[in-house]
Amino acid sequence: MSRAASAATKPPNGAETLLRAAVDAGLEVCFANPGTSEMHFVSAIDSVSANTAGIKGGLRAVLGLHETVCSGAADGYARMTRRPALTLLHLGPGLANGLANLHNARRAGTPVVNLVGDMATWHKAADPLLNSDIGALAAAVSCHTHTCQPGENLSAAMAAAVAATAIGGEGASQAAGGSRVATLIVPHDLSWERGNDTATEANPVGSGTSGPAAHAPAALPHSQHSIAAPAPGLPAGAQRFVREAAAALKACPRGKAALYIGGRAALAEGEALLSCGRIAAATGAALLCENAFARLDRGAGLPDVQRLPYFPQDAAAELAKYELLLLLDARPPVANFGYEGGPSRLVTLPEEAVWEFDSGLVDLPAALRLLAEELGAAGITPGVNCRGTFCSPSRPPVPTGRLTAAALCQAVAALQPAGAVVVDESLTSGGSYFSVSRGCPQFSHLTLTGGAIGAGIPLTVGAAVACPDRTVINLQADGSAMYSLQGLWTQAREQLRVVTVICANRSYAILKVEQAKQRITLSNGKASRALTDLGSPALDWVSLAQGMGVPASRATTCEELVAALRTAMQRQGPSLVEAVL
Numbered sequence: 001m002s003r004a005a006s007a008a009t010k011p012p013n014g015a016e017t018l019l020r021a022a023v024d025a026g027l028e029v030c031f032a033n034p035g036t037s038e039m040h041f042v043s044a045i046d047s048v049s050a051n052t053a054g055i056k057g058g059l060r061a062v063l064g065l066h067e068t069v070c071s072g073a074a075d076g077y078a079r080m081t082r083r084p085a086l087t088l089l090h091l092g093p094g095l096a097n098g099l100a101n102l103h104n105a106r107r108a109g110t111p112v113v114n115l116v117g118d119m120a121t122w123h124k125a126a127d128p129l130l131n132s133d134i135g136a137l138a139a140a141v142s143c144h145t146h147t148c149q150p151g152e153n154l155s156a157a158m159a160a161a162v163a164a165t166a167i168g169g170e171g172a173s174q175a176a177g178g179s180r181v182a183t184l185i186v187p188h189d190l191s192w193e194r195g196n197d198t199a200t201e202a203n204p205v206g207s208g209t210s211g212p213a214a215h216a217p218a219a220l221p222h223s224q225h226s227i228a229a230p231a232p233g234l235p236a237g238a239q240r241f242v243r244e245a246a247a248a249l250k251a252c253p254r255g256k257a258a259l260y261i262g263g264r265a266a267l268a269e270g271e272a273l274l275s276c277g278r279i280a281a282a283t284g285a286a287l288l289c290e291n292a293f294a295r296l297d298r299g300a301g302l303p304d305v306q307r308l309p310y311f312p313q314d315a316a317a318e319l320a321k322y323e324l325l326l327l328l329d330a331r332p333p334v335a336n337f338g339y340e341g342g343p344s345r346l347v348t349l350p351e352e353a354v355w356e357f358d359s360g361l362v363d364l365p366a367a368l369r370l371l372a373e374e375l376g377a378a379g380i381t382p383g384v385n386c387r388g389t390f391c392s393p394s395r396p397p398v399p400t401g402r403l404t405a406a407a408l409c410q411a412v413a414a415l416q417p418a419g420a421v422v423v424d425e426s427l428t429s430g431g432s433y434f435s436v437s438r439g440c441p442q443f444s445h446l447t448l449t450g451g452a453i454g455a456g457i458p459l460t461v462g463a464a465v466a467c468p469d470r471t472v473i474n475l476q477a478d479g480s481a482m483y484s485l486q487g488l489w490t491q492a493r494e495q496l497r498v499v500t501v502i503c504a505n506r507s508y509a510i511l512k513v514e515q516a517k518q519r520i521t522l523s524n525g526k527a528s529r530a531l532t533d534l535g536s537p538a539l540d541w542v543s544l545a546q547g548m549g550v551p552a553s554r555a556t557t558c559e560e561l562v563a564a565l566r567t568a569m570q571r572q573g574p575s576l577v578e579a580v581l
């Protein structure tokens with residue numbers, strides 16, 4: 001028998017089986033940072049690669065030079081495709097390095113499947129150097145954690161992990177802050193052993209009904225009005241719920257109701273966002289969105305949504321204007337921190353004045369469409385009879401002169417191409433971008449969902465892999481960028497179309513704001529200031545980027561920034577501009 005023929009008849013090892021099952025379940029990308037216990041996966045990649053194995057829709061492996069890049073990239077990919085990517089991580093320490101961005105993915109409600117190696121089953125008890133409790137680490141962010149066992153059907157284990165990440169999968173209801181991150185832990189010996197599996201039919205990805213029925217999400221109501229059961233399509237109970245919500249909206253005085261949108265409601269796909277705009281136009285309800293949204297589709301022709309302010313007192317003041325609140329795939333807003341004397345939960349309305357629509361429990365686009373019909377809003381057309389609820393095309397002029405944070409935002413809004421994906425981890429520098437970009441050609445806006453900084457650059461990697469035809473723009477605060485700057489190397493390696501604008505204020509500016517806000521006067525001496533100052537030495541972003549293969553330049557005036565952005569937007573690969581503020 002020839003070598004090739006014998007290879008063909010050899011049963012696949014565990015690593016090949018798991019990767020093949022991932023492909024069968026519809027996964028297309030693996031963001032990887034492997035080690036010794038994952039080497040069989042590394043070797044198996046070619047057997048499932050679209051390029052080398054010629055498998056239609058095979059798996060593309062993308063190397064990240066730190067696990068936070070891999071986990072953040074998986075989040076960015078899922079925010080754009082609404083499908084999970086795989087991460088491949090090395091043992092407990094590798095997973096731990098990826099946790100901050102898995103936390104952000106959990107808050108974003110994005111599906112991610114982590115494949116994490118472990119010590120060989122027979123070696124674990126010896127407690128080798130890299131041994132740790134991987135399950136405990138995974139549990140902090142995962143809705144599903146499973147350690148593969150000897151003799152187990154590995155294809156089924158992978159299919160179950162993928163299914164757990166589906167909407168309505170094992171994760172608790174999305175609007176209640178549930179996770180769609182699944183972690184599969186694979187002992188080293190299982191990855192090399194062969195032939196335990198009879199392949200099972202994997203569950204498809206991305207359908208609202210692919211979660212196993214035994215793991216239907218529990219409804220975690222925050223109000224009297226919650227739909228009690230998962231609803232593919234719109235069953236009678238959901239229809240009744242929608243009609244009752246419509247009646248409540250009609251009965252509410254004009255201007256006293258608000259739609260608060262997040263998750264699925266914030267996306268143009270399925271016309272969910274369009275329905276929100278129509279409902280607002282017909283009823284006079286305000287259209288608010290989460291401050292930390294996973295993805296909001298924005299721009300001319302889409303609803304003009306108001307972002308809830310960051311600081312709790314401001315957010316509470318905004319919410320206090322309303323007597324009726326519809327939470328559309330969004331958790332009830334709470335303060336990000338409990339400040340001395342400050343609020344905790346920001347919604348103070350009685351339970352009967354809060355209506356929750358949760359995409360984990362109901363087909364949200366269908367529910368919003370029905371709600372719009374019930375309110376006589378179905379005929380509302382953006383720009384025609386929408387009473388200004390939708391954004392008209394408008395662009396700010398390109399700025400000139402002194403380069404400030406506001407001018408930086410204006411420059412990006414003036415120049416961003418149609419269909420851009422804007423990854424916004426701009427923190428204090430990006431305050432004005434949301435309003436100045438409202439009339440831009442349609443784009444997707446992604447923000448920091450879980451407050452764990454260092455998401456921006458990794459999110460661009462995933463978004464650009466997901467959307468090769470769209471320009472990804474990263475509004476990136478300098479301190480946060482330093483948590484995951486090695487993602488720039490992956491941008492260069494994969495030649496991703498990403499324009500990074502570093503907001504180089506050489507400071508942890510937000511922490512200075514927080515210090516002042518909390519009136520901490522105990523000490524504001526040199527040692528204290530040193531903990532929020534990044535100026536000495538100043539980070540040289542041009543060198544850092546160039547050192548990783550990303551062309552870069554520095555801008556100190558608006559004219560320099562505009563020229564650099566114009567050049568960058570033309571490039572097929574990545575580039576970076578350090579905007580010195």
Ligand SMILES: Cc1ncc(C[n+]2csc(CCOP(=O)(O)OP(=O)(O)O)c2C)c(N)n1
Nearest residue numbers: 427428452453477478479480507508509510
């Ligand atoms: C993982 C993690 N570590 C630390 C923090 C605390 N933190 C919040 S903002 C911040 C500094 C942000 O500075 P930068 O990114 O430069 O933005 P700027 O405030 O200057 O706009 C830090 C350290 C955090 N939120 N997440």
Ligand SMILES: [Mg+2]
Nearest residue numbers: 478479507508
């Ligand atoms: Mg800064």
